[in-house]
Amino acid sequence: MKIGMIGYGNVGQHLVIALSQNPSHSIVVYNRSSIAESDQLDSVTYSSHTSILDSVEVLFIAVKDEAIIEILERIENVIPKTTLVCHCAGSISSTVIEPYFTNFGVLYPLQTMSKLKEVKYNEIPLFVTSSSPESEAVLKELAFSITPKVEVISDQQRLSMHIAAVFACNYVNAMYEISHRLCQEFDISFDVLKPLILETADKINFLTPKEAQTGPAIRRDWEIIYKHEEFLQKYDPHVSQVYRLMADYITKKH
Amino acid sequence: MKIGMIGYGNVGQHLVIALSQNPSHSIVVYNRSSIAESDQLDSVTYSSHTSILDSVEVLFIAVKDEAIIEILERIENVIPKTTLVCHCAGSISSTVIEPYFTNFGVLYPLQTMSKLKEVKYNEIPLFVTSSSPESEAVLKELAFSITPKVEVISDQQRLSMHIAAVFACNYVNAMYEISHRLCQEFDISFDVLKPLILETADKINFLTPKEAQTGPAIRRDWEIIYKHEEFLQKYDPHVSQVYRLMADYITKKH
Numbered sequence: 001m002k003i004g005m006i007g008y009g010n011v012g013q014h015l016v017i018a019l020s021q022n023p024s025h026s027i028v029v030y031n032r033s034s035i036a037e038s039d040q041l042d043s044v045t046y047s048s049h050t051s052i053l054d055s056v057e058v059l060f061i062a063v064k065d066e067a068i069i070e071i072l073e074r075i076e077n078v079i080p081k082t083t084l085v086c087h088c089a090g091s092i093s094s095t096v097i098e099p100y101f102t103n104f105g106v107l108y109p110l111q112t113m114s115k116l117k118e119v120k121y122n123e124i125p126l127f128v129t130s131s132s133p134e135s136e137a138v139l140k141e142l143a144f145s146i147t148p149k150v151e152v153i154s155d156q157q158r159l160s161m162h163i164a165a166v167f168a169c170n171y172v173n174a175m176y177e178i179s180h181r182l183c184q185e186f187d188i189s190f191d192v193l194k195p196l197i198l199e200t201a202d203k204i205n206f207l208t209p210k211e212a213q214t215g216p217a218i219r220r221d222w223e224i225i226y227k228h229e230e231f232l233q234k235y236d237p238h239v240s241q242v243y244r245l246m247a248d249y250i251t252k253k254h
Numbered sequence: 255m256k257i258g259m260i261g262y263g264n265v266g267q268h269l270v271i272a273l274s275q276n277p278s279h280s281i282v283v284y285n286r287s288s289i290a291e292s293d294q295l296d297s298v299t300y301s302s303h304t305s306i307l308d309s310v311e312v313l314f315i316a317v318k319d320e321a322i323i324e325i326l327e328r329i330e331n332v333i334p335k336t337t338l339v340c341h342c343a344g345s346i347s348s349t350v351i352e353p354y355f356t357n358f359g360v361l362y363p364l365q366t367m368s369k370l371k372e373v374k375y376n377e378i379p380l381f382v383t384s385s386s387p388e389s390e391a392v393l394k395e396l397a398f399s400i401t402p403k404v405e406v407i408s409d410q411q412r413l414s415m416h417i418a419a420v421f422a423c424n425y426v427n428a429m430y431e432i433s434h435r436l437c438q439e440f441d442i443s444f445d446v447l448k449p450l451i452l453e454t455a456d457k458i459n460f461l462t463p464k465e466a467q468t469g470p471a472i473r474r475d476w477e478i479i480y481k482h483e484e485f486l487q488k489y490d491p492h493v494s495q496v497y498r499l500m501a502d503y504i505t506k507k508h
Binding site: 064065066091110111123124125149151153156157159160161162163164165166167168169170171172173174175176177178179180182183185186187188190192193194195196197198199200201202203204205208209210212213214215216217218219221223224227228231232238239241242243245246248249250252253 | 318319320345364365377378379403405407410411413414415416417418419420421422423424425426427428429430431432433434436437439440441442444446447448449450451452453454455456457458459462463464466467468469470471472473475477478481482485486492493495496497499500502503504506507
């Protein structure tokens with residue numbers, strides 16, 4: 001299949017690497033600025049001119065959310081109206097493409113793609129949303145050429161899943177950061193917390209998060225909660241606020 | 255060594271199991287209510303009378319934080335004044351024992367001890383605080399008989415480490431719970447998030463949490479943040495509040 005990619009940030013680059021592992025795909029990448037040679041793949045063609053995209057069968061737009069419409073406007077008259085055009089954003093509806101192209105969809109990789117750490121592509125679930133059974137078939141075929149973990153979902157499900165991922169990943173990491181900063185401040189090695197962190201993550205394979213909840217809040221141990229809050233108030237009021245809101249959440253929802 | 259344990263909840267029971275694996279220890283457990291036979295170990299003596307404790311060399315108090323003082327008052331006249339008496343609480347100063355016993359300390363296991371899941375004792379770090387070099391030597395010896403991961407820390411370090419653990423473990427799990435609930439509500443399998451959760455936890459072995467941060471907040475993607483907040487406002491205002499406070503925290507601290 002002839003595949004076009006617009007954008008070569010985290011998501012775009014990772015998708016191109018993953019897709020290029022299947023020799024039956026021919027891939028072209030359009031990126032506004034030129035791409036460092038070390039980031040280029042031999043089997044992929046790169047260009048900073050949209051004309052490179054004019055004969056692709058499927059086109060992916062992997063740019064920042066707020067740039068998607070601008071890209072659609074720019075390519076509207078370059079790409080045939082019936083080309084299957086998809087974006088890769090969790091929280092943007094597939095229908096933003098509808099005014100520009102007849103066949104559209106979304107290919108959403110649910111993963112925290114950090115350029116600093118290697119990614120195992122076949123473990124990343126890919127979520128497909130599409131405008132028609134035909135588009136769905138094409139997107140599923142492409143997705144299955146990367147990973148066995150492919151699911152079809154609606155725009156609303158993708159939005160709620162993106163939010164669920166923000167909590168389970170981005171905000172979990174922010175909790176690690178708060179913890180890391182506290183350790184540094186009081187001269188404790190963050191390493192001592194690592195087994196606990198891995199154990200906490202591992203637990204969800206055996207228990208629901210509700211069953212796995214431990215700590216002062218679930219015990220309604222207000223004496224400790226107030227003591228921690230007071231300690232944090234002197235250290236960093238913003239962290240103290242986070243502490244208290246989470247304690248309130250746990251005591252109210254359990 | 256003749257060891258006494260007061261309390262047989264999560265921490266008490268796990269410490270007794272771990273200590274009993276060393277045949278040179280003789281262990282007695284005092285618990286107010288009787289303990290189910292299935293929870294009893296053959297090599298350990300159980301009683302609901304404090305008199306069982308009168309000849310122990312080291313006594314651990316592993317009861318709820320708010321019951322520690324009450325226990326100290328009850329045993330004050332049963333146990334010799336010079337017995338090494340320790341509690342196992344993260345956020346209580348070792349000095350609460352000082353009015354009752356001359357030799358005192360804390361043995362704090364840094365782990366989320368859930369009765370539902372097996373614990374690997376030799377991977378749990380044990381933190382020792384003590385009133386004298388002699389007490390420290392005894393506690394370190396006992397701690398090293400369970401795990402190679404033993405560290406000596408101050409009362410303030412233990413308090414801040416406990417708070418760091420609340421964020422890295424209890425509040426991380428609460429984030430999983432929010433995520434789990436969202437998935438259920440919108441008919442998405444929580445399983446799809448599990449690789450992401452494990453990847454997020456694994457990342458801290460390679461990057462600092464600050465380096466590992468991803469998501470809409472670190473990108474200052476306010477359009478997405480507002481969209482998520484609006485979505486959550488209709489779903490659960492408390493969750494929306496957590497979402498926003500964390501987004502604010504990340505944008506301000508990075």
